[in-house]
Amino acid sequence: MGEFDLIARFFRRPARNAVLGVGDDCALLQPRAGWQIAVSCDMLVEGRHFLEGVDPFTLGHKALAVNLSDLAACGATPVAFTLALALPRADAGWLEPFSRGLLALADAHQCELIGGDTTQGPLNICITVIGEVPVLQGRSQALLRSGARAGDDIYASGTLGDARLALEALRGHITLPADELAAARRRMDMPAPRVALGIALRGIATAAVDLSDGLLGDLGHILQASQVGACIDTAAVAGMLAHGRHLASSALNASTRLVCVLSGGDDYELVFTAPPQARVSVQAAARTSATPVTRIGVVQPESGLRLVDAQGAEVANVFRSFDHFA
Numbered sequence: 465m466g467e468f469d470l471i472a473r474f475f476r477r478p479a480r481n482a483v484l485g486v487g488d489d490c491a492l493l494q495p496r497a498g499w500q501i502a503v504s505c506d507m508l509v510e511g512r513h514f515l516e517g518v519d520p521f522t523l524g525h526k527a528l529a530v531n532l533s534d535l536a537a538c539g540a541t542p543v544a545f546t547l548a549l550a551l552p553r554a555d556a557g558w559l560e561p562f563s564r565g566l567l568a569l570a571d572a573h574q575c576e577l578i579g580g581d582t583t584q585g586p587l588n589i590c591i592t593v594i595g596e597v598p599v600l601q602g603r604s605q606a607l608l609r610s611g612a613r614a615g616d617d618i619y620a621s622g623t624l625g626d627a628r629l630a631l632e633a634l635r636g637h638i639t640l641p642a643d644e645l646a647a648a649r650r651r652m653d654m655p656a657p658r659v660a661l662g663i664a665l666r667g668i669a670t671a672a673v674d675l676s677d678g679l680l681g682d683l684g685h686i687l688q689a690s691q692v693g694a695c696i697d698t699a700a701v702a703g704m705l706a707h708g709r710h711l712a713s714s715a716l717n718a719s720t721r722l723v724c725v726l727s728g729g730d731d732y733e734l735v736f737t738a739p740p741q742a743r744v745s746v747q748a749a750a751r752t753s754a755t756p757v758t759r760i761g762v763v764q765p766e767s768g769l770r771l772v773d774a775q776g777a778e779v780a781n782v783f784r785s786f787d788h789f790a
Contacts (some may be wrong), residue, residue, distance in 0.1 A: 628728020
């Protein structure tokens with residue numbers, strides 16, 4: 465199977481959102497009047513971002529999900545994406561489930577594949593996703609990292625730490641029952657991008673970021689861009705771990721829980737800020753998007769990130785999020 469046969473068989477589809485899609489040197493998109501274009505790009509490398517031999521269906525899902533999560537953090541509506549794919553060989557048995565997982569999520573978000581590239585090499589997936597954000601009365605409705613203000617509440621969506629929990633179990637650091645491991649691994653392999661929540665938070669959230677490398681590290685991007693600090697309630701965050709709750713303390717102690725929820729990556733949830741007077745609106749956005757949110761802290765004027773327990777006592781910040789080059 466040659467390169468162009470591969471594209472035609474697994475990835476070529478009629479254009480819907482695009483004026484021109486797969487098949488030419490460039491795709492063509494027609495921006496809508498009163499909207500801005502949002503663009504993001506993520507790369508997934510075997511052995512770095514996903515385990516060797518992972519189910520290709522779930523890998524196809526995750527490859528697009530991590531990009532849609534970036535659009536969610538911007539409050540953008542997905543429109544289209546491109547796929548650059550390096551493959552050791554053109555294996556139809558791998559490509560068929562991979563493309564099914566990829567395109568099923570694309571269809572669920574009405575985000576069409578409009579182009580890309582394929583080449584031979586170590587397995588590497590690079591997706592560029594394109595979305596749009598409305599401009600109202602000359603003002604962009606995009607959620608940015610730079611809008612947090614002192615006194616704002618800090619929220620996180622969904623559950624946190626389950627992907628890291630699965631990784632710790634797969635590494636042999638902890639033991640999970642088979643059903644718990646399967647559930648936690650599903651959170652690692654098939655994250656749910658919070659696109660609907662991001663859209664619902666337009667005009668409500670003051671800042672947002674998606675959680676790819678760990679809560680504290682990703683929240684730090686908001687704090688740096690907004691030139692503020694924060695205080696995080698570790699008890700509230702620890703309660704967001706969905707799996708492993710019934711395990712004995714010897715199997716999953718408090719320290720391991722905090723590592724999972726504070727510095728574990730691959731959650732692809734949203735962390736965002738909003739003023740206290742917007743609490744009713746935040747909960748309405750959560751209901752509209754069918755996405756639970758938890759208030760986990762407050763933005764402070766002083767720089768730095770403080771952690772406290774349920775009694776308000778200081779917790780040492782020894783937690784480090786993922787960094788490819790650290």
